[in-house]
Amino acid sequence: MIRHADYLIIGSSHAALAALHTLRMHDSEGAVTMVTRDASLPYSPTVLPYVVSGRSQPERVFLRDDAYFRAQKVDYLSGIEVERVAADRNVVRLANGDEIGYKALLVATGAQPVVPPIPGLGGVRYHVLRTLDDAVALRAAAAGARRAVVLGAGLIGMHAAENLAHAGADVAIVERLPHVLPGYFDADAAAMIGRAFAAGGVRLFTGREALSIAPGESGEPGCSVVLDGGETLPCDLLVVGVGVAPVTGLLQGSGVAVDRGVLVDDSMRSSVANIFAAGDVAQARGFYDGVKTLNGILPDAVEQGRIAGMAMAGDPGIKPYPGGVPLNTYTFFGQHAVSVGTHGEGIPGAETFTTVDASAARYLKIVLRDDRLLGIFGINAAFDPGVMWELILRRVDLAPVRERFLDAPQDAARVLMSRTWR
Amino acid sequence: MTGAYSTIAFDAARCDGCNACMVSCAQAKAGSDEVADSRIQIVAGDGAFELAMCRQCGDPRCEANCPAAALVKNEDSGVVDWDGSKCVDCLLCTVGCAYGGIVRNARAGHVVKCDLCDGDPACVKACAPGALRYVTTARIYNEVGQLEDLFVPGLSGCQGCNTELIMRHALRRIGPDTVLATPPGCIPGMGSVGYNGLTGTKVPVFHPLLTNTASMLAGIKRRYNRLGREVNAVALAGDGGASDVGFQSLSGAAERGEQILFICVDNEGYMNTGMQRSSCTPYGAWTSTTPVGEHGRGKTQDAKNLPVLMMMHNCAYVATASTAFMEDLYAKLDRAIAASKRGFAYLHIYSPCTTGWRFPSQDNITVARMAVETNFVLLWEFDPEAGLQLTHPVDAPRPVRDYLEAQGKYRHLSPEQVAHIEAGIDRQAAFIARLAQAGGAPPARPSFA
Numbered sequence: 082m083i084r085h086a087d088y089l090i091i092g093s094s095h096a097a098l099a100a101l102h103t104l105r106m107h108d109s110e111g112a113v114t115m116v117t118r119d120a121s122l123p124y125s126p127t128v129l130p131y132v133v134s135g136r137s138q139p140e141r142v143f144l145r146d147d148a149y150f151r152a153q154k155v156d157y158l159s160g161i162e163v164e165r166v167a168a169d170r171n172v173v174r175l176a177n178g179d180e181i182g183y184k185a186l187l188v189a190t191g192a193q194p195v196v197p198p199i200p201g202l203g204g205v206r207y208h209v210l211r212t213l214d215d216a217v218a219l220r221a222a223a224a225g226a227r228r229a230v231v232l233g234a235g236l237i238g239m240h241a242a243e244n245l246a247h248a249g250a251d252v253a254i255v256e257r258l259p260h261v262l263p264g265y266f267d268a269d270a271a272a273m274i275g276r277a278f279a280a281g282g283v284r285l286f287t288g289r290e291a292l293s294i295a296p297g298e299s300g301e302p303g304c305s306v307v308l309d310g311g312e313t314l315p316c317d318l319l320v321v322g323v324g325v326a327p328v329t330g331l332l333q334g335s336g337v338a339v340d341r342g343v344l345v346d347d348s349m350r351s352s353v354a355n356i357f358a359a360g361d362v363a364q365a366r367g368f369y370d371g372v373k374t375l376n377g378i379l380p381d382a383v384e385q386g387r388i389a390g391m392a393m394a395g396d397p398g399i400k401p402y403p404g405g406v407p408l409n410t411y412t413f414f415g416q417h418a419v420s421v422g423t424h425g426e427g428i429p430g431a432e433t434f435t436t437v438d439a440s441a442a443r444y445l446k447i448v449l450r451d452d453r454l455l456g457i458f459g460i461n462a463a464f465d466p467g468v469m470w471e472l473i474l475r476r477v478d479l480a481p482v483r484e485r486f487l488d489a490p491q492d493a494a495r496v497l498m499s500r501t502w503r
Numbered sequence: 504m505t506g507a508y509s510t511i512a513f514d515a516a517r518c519d520g521c522n523a524c525m526v527s528c529a530q531a532k533a534g535s536d537e538v539a540d541s542r543i544q545i546v547a548g549d550g551a552f553e554l555a556m557c558r559q560c561g562d563p564r565c566e567a568n569c570p571a572a573a574l575v576k577n578e579d580s581g582v583v584d585w586d587g588s589k590c591v592d593c594l595l596c597t598v599g600c601a602y603g604g605i606v607r608n609a610r611a612g613h614v615v616k617c618d619l620c621d622g623d624p625a626c627v628k629a630c631a632p633g634a635l636r637y638v639t640t641a642r643i644y645n646e647v648g649q650l651e652d653l654f655v656p657g658l659s660g661c662q663g664c665n666t667e668l669i670m671r672h673a674l675r676r677i678g679p680d681t682v683l684a685t686p687p688g689c690i691p692g693m694g695s696v697g698y699n700g701l702t703g704t705k706v707p708v709f710h711p712l713l714t715n716t717a718s719m720l721a722g723i724k725r726r727y728n729r730l731g732r733e734v735n736a737v738a739l740a741g742d743g744g745a746s747d748v749g750f751q752s753l754s755g756a757a758e759r760g761e762q763i764l765f766i767c768v769d770n771e772g773y774m775n776t777g778m779q780r781s782s783c784t785p786y787g788a789w790t791s792t793t794p795v796g797e798h799g800r801g802k803t804q805d806a807k808n809l810p811v812l813m814m815m816h817n818c819a820y821v822a823t824a825s826t827a828f829m830e831d832l833y834a835k836l837d838r839a840i841a842a843s844k845r846g847f848a849y850l851h852i853y854s855p856c857t858t859g860w861r862f863p864s865q866d867n868i869t870v871a872r873m874a875v876e877t878n879f880v881l882l883w884e885f886d887p888e889a890g891l892q893l894t895h896p897v898d899a900p901r902p903v904r905d906y907l908e909a910q911g912k913y914r915h916l917s918p919e920q921v922a923h924i925e926a927g928i929d930r931q932a933a934f935i936a937r938l939a940q941a942g943g944a945p946p947a948r949p950s951f952a
């Protein structure tokens with residue numbers, strides 16, 4: 082049997098849900114099908130660290146319920162993987178062999194963990210964190226872990242390490258780059274975050290490479306991670322969080338242009354006119370340099386999903402994608418780090434203003450060019466990231482309030498907000 | 504789908520930066536006196552005060568950004584509710600909010616946001632200068648939206664005309680047990696009496712002459728009274744039909760205390776027949792019969808103050824209203840309906856005419872609001888016991904020039920004419936204020952020497 086949908090959405094996470102929301106605002110009747118390989122109702126990968134820590138109960142993290150899909154007249158097909166997109170026939174093939182036809186297709190398949198080619202890794206048991214099942218498994222394993230090693234000091238690895246430390250394990254993090262959370266924070270901020278981890282009993286091996294993984298003594302669970310300096314880190318729990326890659330396999334042979342992710346224009350349209358992509362799977366224009374890039378963060382998945390939904394439904398109110406801005410918020414050991422925008426590397430004329438108060442664990446960095454905001458970064462510093470994002474996108478001239486902005490960015494930005502777009 | 508919601512409105516011009524709102528919010532929500540704990544934040548800009556607080560967005564981005572389903576727009580209250588048992592303190596909501604409306608609070612240890620204090624906001628109560636208002640107008644639209652629309656779809660008013668709004672809302676509220684009279688004017692002109700043998704309403708409607716509206720309605724109402732059936736006898740008339748040739752029958756019905764609700768939609772002229780002057784057309788206004796040219800400078804006489812004349816009949820209820828103040832209009836409509844069961848009720852609604860007054864069609868409500876804000880028209884109500892009371896006193900009226908300049912029909916005014924209008928506004932305000940002070944019913948033989 083072949084089904085047909087006016088709108089077919091692959092994926093059920095932030096990008097997919099945002100697209101469904103906006104397309105339904107414009108077209109309340111068109112037939113919508115959402116297919117996801119998640120076996121459950123929709124949830125966010127971002128909540129998973131809190132499932133691991135026990136703060137969130139797995140049955141309370143769902144972003145929508147059945148009643149929502151009924152009310153929106155959406156066929157929600159869960160636990161079903163899309164294997165192939167046949168763009169020439171406007172159908173997708175499911176793992177069970179069924180096909181679904183579509184008029185417009187959204188690929189919101191997100192990303193999945195990269196498994197690095199470290200010799201020995203294939204022979205040992207390790208954990209990744211992308212799905213609810215991963216989280217439940219890691220939580221169970223963490224309960225009994227005494228020694229844990231985390232490969233990768235990105236957000237996922239750092240969250241995992243903190244959770245394992247709280248669970249009582251002796252934790253080590255191995256990161257190839259010179260500092261933690263590369264891309265979002267500079268060396269000063271990363272050092273501050275690193276200190277909190279060290280104080281929490283986590284050992285950091287930054288600028289270090291895991292050369293190989295040796296299996297544990299026979300009969301023993303666990304393994305040993307061999308570092309480039311020669312040390313060996315024995316552990317009974319190994320977490321791999323070295324990065325993610327867009328899920329594009331289903332597009333092979335479809336004619337949809339894929340670089341690292343699905344290449345999309347400013348309305349999230351791929352190289353095939355009725356196929357769209359949004360979220361972690363999409364490679365869209367960067368705000369600062371105009372180069373198409375991956376921006377694997379939740380707020381951008383929402384932004385891109387909203388645009389894709391409007392484009393698919395033909396909503397004339399659509400505004401083109403303003404370009405991706407790196408953004409993040411990060412809570413660690415009760416402290417709060419926020420990063421909005423670029424540090425300005427390679428941007429001529431960028432001016433940087435940094436205040437570090439190590440004793441109060443407070444850090445604030447503002448990057449301007451021509452009195453326009455390029456980026457703002459804080460640890461335990463008060464400002465509204467959403468307002469700053471908007472100031473960046475609108476290229477608001479800060480010259481008239483420059484001193485106040487550098488001195489008290491939250492108040493100055495709120496005044497500008499209230500005057501400009503309230 | 505959901506309806507409209509109540510909301511907190513901020514008028515920066517009235518804010519004096521006293522911080523009372525922030526202190527009262529901090530006390531109510533955090534048990535502290537620190538303004539930092541307030542969920543409403545007033546920030547000093549240069550010379551003015553600005554606001555950061557949750558807008559309870561219709562399509563909230565904080566909710567879309569929440570990975571833990573901790574933020575949900577409440578369809579009943581309109582508030583974006585925060586569920587502390589689900590929040591994971593990730594702060595992604597603060598990335599989504601472009602208004603500084605959801606912010607991490609150190610004392611609480613999590614994000615906090617305005618929840619409108621369950622419909623009784625502490626900040627609004629604390630705001631002495633009136634910069635913060637809790638606007639509950641939405642309630643009316645939701646309530647009236649539930650009531651049956653008693654006009655057919657597709658009335659053909661001019662673009663931007665608000666008379667359709669008045670007609671549909673009024674009849675929804677008055678209800679189906681109604682006989683409606685629509686004398687010649689815009690209201691039947693846009694299709695309410697109907698076409699091809701079908702009426703444009705779902706209630707009995709008739710099209711009297713301009714001259715006999717009130718007397719015909721009086722007869723119908725008396726007949727129904729005799730039959731023992733309770734029916735609302737309602738007129739939806741224009742100012743021409745009410746103040747000029749229709750005035751004799753109107754005055755007679757009012758004097759006899761007929762149980763009628765007479766609604767006059769005052770657009771200051773005979774607009775549907777080509778914009779001729781009526782006795783309600785203001786001084787100086789251009790109409791097709793008070794032209795502007797080599798000699799003509801618009802109307803040379805002042806407008807008749809019809810609602811005051813009706814009040815002098817000592818009716819059961821008389822009020823003036825404006826579509827820019829719907830809560831006020833609705834309260835008066837309710838009282839007028841109730842009064843029409845006892846005696847004569849008269850409601851005079853000022854209704855700008857996009858076509859005849861010559862302003863852009865999207866500005867109707869703006870012009871209506873300016874008429875009130877400049878004291879060009881006054882909103883008041885009267886009943887024999889309480890006398891006349893202003894329902895929306897304007898202490899510091901805007902310059903009337905703002906109002907005049909918004910309309911093409913005053914474009915030709917000379918400074919002398921503007922001065923005449925200004926003097927008239929002051930006289931009217933003083934006169935109504937004296938009536939308000941006097942209170943009670945007008946004397947049987949009034950003298951205001």
Ligand SMILES: Cc1cc2nc3c(=O)[nH]c(=O)nc-3n(C[C@H](O)[C@H](O)[C@H](O)COP(=O)(O)OP(=O)(O)OC[C@H]3O[C@@H](n4cnc5c(N)ncnc54)[C@H](O)[C@@H]3O)c2cc1C
Nearest residue numbers: 092093094095096117118119163190191360361377378379
């Ligand atoms: C542990 C962790 C922590 C994170 N923390 C943060 C953070 O703090 N801040 C931040 O901004 N971002 C964070 N992220 C990233 C954020 O979760 C993602 O950017 C966001 O979820 C992307 O949404 P998406 O809809 O594009 O894709 P995803 O959330 O990856 O969802 C993809 C969807 O597609 C489905 N799918 C995939 N392939 C198929 C297929 N072939 N057939 C059917 N269905 C398929 C999946 O089941 C899933 O429903 C974190 C991610 C992780 C894993």
